[in-house]
Amino acid sequence: MPSSSHRPPTQPPRRIGSGLEHPALSSPTMFTVRGKTAHLAWCRTNESPADVTFLHGFSDSAQCWEPLLANLPDIQALAIDARGHGNSALPPGPVNYPQLRDDAALVLSDQPREGGIVVVGHSMGAMTAAYLTAARPDLVRAVVLEDPPPGGGPAAEPDEPVSMPPWLADLRALDLPSRIARGRADNPDWPEDELEPWATSKAQVDPHLFDQPFLKANPLTDLLTAITCPVLLIHGDTERGSLISDDYAKRCAEAAAGEFRSVHLPDAGHSVHRDNRPQYLAELTTFLNHHR
Numbered sequence: 001m002p003s004s005s006h007r008p009p010t011q012p013p014r015r016i017g018s019g020l021e022h023p024a025l026s027s028p029t030m031f032t033v034r035g036k037t038a039h040l041a042w043c044r045t046n047e048s049p050a051d052v053t054f055l056h057g058f059s060d061s062a063q064c065w066e067p068l069l070a071n072l073p074d075i076q077a078l079a080i081d082a083r084g085h086g087n088s089a090l091p092p093g094p095v096n097y098p099q100l101r102d103d104a105a106l107v108l109s110d111q112p113r114e115g116g117i118v119v120v121g122h123s124m125g126a127m128t129a130a131y132l133t134a135a136r137p138d139l140v141r142a143v144v145l146e147d148p149p150p151g152g153g154p155a156a157e158p159d160e161p162v163s164m165p166p167w168l169a170d171l172r173a174l175d176l177p178s179r180i181a182r183g184r185a186d187n188p189d190w191p192e193d194e195l196e197p198w199a200t201s202k203a204q205v206d207p208h209l210f211d212q213p214f215l216k217a218n219p220l221t222d223l224l225t226a227i228t229c230p231v232l233l234i235h236g237d238t239e240r241g242s243l244i245s246d247d248y249a250k251r252c253a254e255a256a257a258g259e260f261r262s263v264h265l266p267d268a269g270h271s272v273h274r275d276n277r278p279q280y281l282a283e284l285t286t287f288l289n290h291h292r
Contacts, residue, residue: 029066030045030065030066030069030070030077031043031044031045031062031063031066031079032044032045032046032047033045033046033047036087037106037107037110038106039083039088039089039090039091039103040080040081040083040088040089040103040106040107041062041080041081041086041087041088042062042078042079042080042081042107043062043063043078043079044076044077044078044079045069045075045076045077046076048076049076049111049113050076050077050078050111050113050117051075051076051077051113051117051118051292052075052076052077052078052117052118052119052120052288052292053077053078053079053080053104053108053117053118053119053120054069054077054078054079054080054119054120054121054125055079055080055082055104055119055120055121055122055124055125055126055128055129056079056081056082056085056086056121056122056123056124056125056201057122057123057124057125057126057271058085058123058124059085059168059201059202059205060085060122060123060125060198060201061081061085061086061087061197061200061201061204062079062080062081062086063079063086063197063200063201064194064197064198064201065077065079066197067191067193067194067197068273068277068280068281070193071277071281072281072284072285072288075288075292078107078111078117080103080104080107082100082103082124082125082128083095083099083100083103084205084206084208084209085201085204085205085206086201086204087204089206090206090208090209092212093212094212094213094214094215095209095212095213095214095215096214096215097127097128097131097215097217097218098131100124100128100131101128101131101132101135101136104119104128104129104132105132105135105136105139108136108139109139112139115141116137116138116139116140116141116229117139117140117141117292118140118141118142118143118144118287118288118291118292119132119133119140119142119143119144120143120144120146120284121143121144121145121146121148122146122147122271122272122273123146123147123148123149123243123270123271124149126144126145126146126147126148127145127148127149127151127217127220129143129144129145129148130143130145130148130220130223130224130227131217131218131223133223133227133229133231134223134224134226134227135226137227137228137229140229141229141230141291141292142229142230142231142232142287142290142291142292143227143229143230143231143232144231144232144234144284144287145220145231145232145233145234146234146235146272146273146280147234147235147236147242147243147244147270147271147272148220148233148243148244149217149220149243150219150220150221150243150244150248151216151217151218151219151220151222151223152216152217152218152219152222162210162212162213162214163210164207164210168202168205171199171202171203172202172203172205176196176199176200176203179199179200179202179203180195180196180199182199183195183198183199187271187274187275189267189275190271190274190275191274191277194274198274220252221251221252221254221255222255224252224255224256224257224260225255225256225257226257227256227257227258228257228258229258229259230258230259230260230261230287230290230291231256231258231259231260231261232261232262232263232283232284232287233249233252233260233261233262233263234262234263234265234272234280234283234284235249235262235263235264235265235272236264236265236266236267236268236269236270236272236275236276237264237266237267237268237269240267240268240269240270240275241269241270242268242269242270242272243270246264249262249264250262263283265279265280265283268280
């Protein structure tokens with residue numbers, strides 16, 4: 001299905017679950033073009049073809065990249081809402097990384113860039129980016145993997161539902177100001193502009209996502225054997241919740257088929273770009289200057 005796009009009104013209402021809320025934005029509005037390709041919602045920073053694509057983590061949304069993009073004014077960015085997240089619909093059937101990979105490929109194929117695009121992913125989005133890069137090297141010229149799951153865990157049985165995590169259920173029971181306050185209390189080192197899009201995204205997750213199994217990922221090391229373009233792996237401290245240890249990062253380097261660099265940023269957990277934004281931005285900017 002071809003994509004459709006439009007410019008949002010100056011102060012668009014923000015969809016929260018089944019209703020509309022109109023909170024004052026605490027972060028700049030970077031996305032000026034919004035559209036849909038099939039069931040997938042996406043947004044771009046301007047009308048120009050994107051040179052960097054951003055894929056968010058579980059329970060986040062494309063909007064969660066806006067605070068970071070405010071510090072990257074020279075790039076043309078495209079961000080995609082994963083199925084069941086943000087403003088993307090949730091097609092029927094089990095959810096797995098090949099589906100998420102094909103979703104991203106669908107949007108990128110509809111907005112092609114000669115020579116491919118740089119893909120930046122966080123967590124679930126990072127594993128999606130790895131799947132995409134391994135399968136569709138024609139679409140990706142370089143990839144940034146922010147704390148992806150290592151993969152290789154046991155797959156859910158076809159009839160085994162995946163329950164909503166209690167922490168997400170607790171957040172969804174709160175109103176938006178209370179979710180923001182919870183995020184601030186739990187993550188006191190996060191920049192203030194991260195809190196509202198993070199809190200907003202939690203109420204946008206389709207609860208039917210948990211009516212079906214999420215099939216686990218292949219090992220990241222296996223995927224890297226098929227990736228020949230430049231790869232930047234960014235991770236934090238495992239004691240603070242990072243999924244990638246220094247030892248596993250070394251295994252990734254040994255498995256990688258192409259140019260590979262891993263960076264351990266201190267004082268960061270799973271959300272590296274929120275926990276240590278200055279150093280994350282420094283690493284990302286250097287990589288983008290070389291490869292976009």
